[in-house]
Amino acid sequence: MTGKEIKARRLKNFEQVVSEYEAALLRYAARILQDYDAAQDVVQDAFIKLFKSWKEELTPSPQVSCWLYRVVHNCAVDYLRKIARKRILHLRHAAEQADTVPPDRGDAFRLSEAAERAVTALHALDLREQQLVILKIYEEKSYREISDITGLTVSNVGYILHHAMKKMSEHIKNTDAK
Amino acid sequence: MKSDTQNKQNPDIKTGGSVLKCDDIQALLFSYMTRELGSARSDLVREHIRKCPVCQAAAADVQAALDALRDSSAFDDQLPKRLSDKRREHIVWAYTHPVMDWIDRHHVMVSMIIAAIALAAAIALVRIVEKWPENLPEPGPTVIIGAPKENPGKPSSKSDP
Structure with a gap:
């Protein structure tokens, strides 16, 4: 196979894999990061890592999907840690605000009050719990798929989700009471 | 409870x-x-x-x-559904660029070459620093900057006998 043919095949694989997963991964990263630009960066990095480290023929598959979700999550966590360090160094108070208040998505789009409260409650959870809730509720993954993505056991996924939902329910109720 | x-x-x-x-x-x-x-x-x-x-x-x-x-x-409707064109281009570049690809596939060898170059550079720098005093030119006459300038036409009255 000539160099041109290899390049053409690689580009075809690239288009296939990116088209298949980019929307879901962008959605997932944006939910964790609450920042669309950062989500684009994180997803871009995940694809580059995939293409560099995937040794087999690259075509859309459950394994590729799991791998991408895992890498996007790790990149997102790294990004959040980096941001948190910067905030702690420069503006501790602003960091506290940003941790609890969801970003303003503009007047063009508003969620219902209950949904806003749910999103706030979601971001009050720790990152592992957020990851599991996002995968389960928004991405509609099964416990088995979440287990493959996160490396947790299926029963552990159920256990963490149960506690996460309990925390969220309490958070929402407390917000209602205020 | x-x-x-x-x-x-x-x-x-x-x-x-x-x-x-x-x-x-x-x-x-x-x-x-x-x-x-x-x-x-x-x-x-x-x-x-x-x-x-x-x-x-x-x-x-x-x-x-x-x-x-x-x-x-x-x-979800508000979320971007595609990577921006710039980012897609960057991925394609990283994925298909022959030099980047070669570096990626031979990253161990590349790391060793870079380490060898860095070591050679460090040794060369040490040698230059060691030879530094030998290469310095002889010191010239001392020039005092800012000393009071005496008027050559008027000799100081204090120095007169």
């Missing part, structure tokens, strides 16, 4: 031969609502919820949180 109160209000319910406590049921509520339980356990949970007001309230809380989260997915 809370669970004691619950159990007094709602004695354990026997369903299909199994005894399920409220705590056990509540731990399964989320899985039940997201259809992750098998049919046998789903039946047990459903039956328990039907009879137990405390678990009904807990189920309602979980359901409310679930509904609110699902409502918030309405903003």
Whole structure:
């Protein structure tokens, strides 16, 4: 196979894999990061890592999907840690605000009050719990798929989700009471 | 304490031969609502919820949180569905660039070459620094900058005999 043919095949694989997963991964990263630009960066990095480290023929598959979700999550966590360090160094108070208040998505789009409260409650959870809730509720993954993505056991996924939902329910109720 | 109160209000319910406590049921509520339980356990949970007001309230809380989260997915339409063209180009470049690809495939060798170059550069720098004093030119006459300038036409009266 000539160099041109290899390049053409690689580009075809690239288009296939990116088209298949980019929307879901962008959605997932944006939910964790609450920042669309950062989500684009994180997803871009995940694809580059995939293409560099995937040794087999690259075509859309459950394994590729799991791998991408895992890498996007790790990149997102790294990004959040980096941001948190910067905030702690420069503006501790602003960091506290940003941790609890969801970003303003503009007047063009508003969620219902209950949904806003749910999103706030979601971001009050720790990152592992957020990851599991996002995968389960928004991405509609099964416990088995979440287990493959996160490396947790299926029963552990159920256990963490149960506690996460309990925390969220309490958070929402407390917000209602205020 | 809370669970004691619950159990007094709602004695354990026997369903299909199994005894399920409220705590056990509540731990399964989320899985039940997201259809992750098998049919046998789903039946047990459903039956328990039907009879137990405390678990009904807990189920309602979980359901409310679930509904609110699902409502918030309405903003999915606002999320970008594609990577920007710039980022796609960057991925293609990283994926197909022959030099980058070669470096990536031979990263161990590249790392060793870079390390060797860095070591050679460090040795060369040390040698230059060692030879530095030998290469320096002889010091010239000392020039005092800012010393008071004497007028050559008028000799100082103090120095006159």
